[in-house]
Amino acid sequence: MLKIYLAGPDVFEQDAIEQGKRLKAYCAQYGFIGLFPLDNEIDQSGTPYEVAKRIRDANIGLIAECDIVLANLNPFRGLEPDSGTVYEVGYATALGKKVYAYANDHRSMLERIREQQSLTPSATLCQDDKVIEDFGLPLNLMMLDILIATDVEEALQKLQNEFNDV
16 A cells, blocks of 8 residues: 655644544545654654754655655645645655645635735735735645645545555
8 A cells, every 4th residue: 555644734733643543544545554744753852953853854754655745735824834844745756756735725826815915906915015926826836736635535535546556
């Protein structure tokens, strides 16, 4: 069975362990093995920096072990996806892994930001006076081809269809 690394801010939910179990159960339902970042057992001794480095290294190890990365790119603490998840997507891409993502809002970035910041319908600058990327895409252009679904189950259904040998 193919292994899927489940990237995303789900690790910050108050019930993160249970969330990970649910995500892994969905993977199993569709014929995959789910790898959740909190599966790692991390030595909590030492400085916060040392613990953070161990967490990062362990997650990188899971990415190296997987066949596919499936990323939750829903907005996190703002308008954009979680920066750690974006790092994992880039890292997996650099390793040549298959990378896919889901987000619940597929409207263009321009539409989303105009609405979320209560901008005028013709605004091209965000509240910080930065140009709003306008390629008609829901996420930054670097995520051009990976957004395949609105939620994890829809994404796994599509992956099951693509990887019919599972």
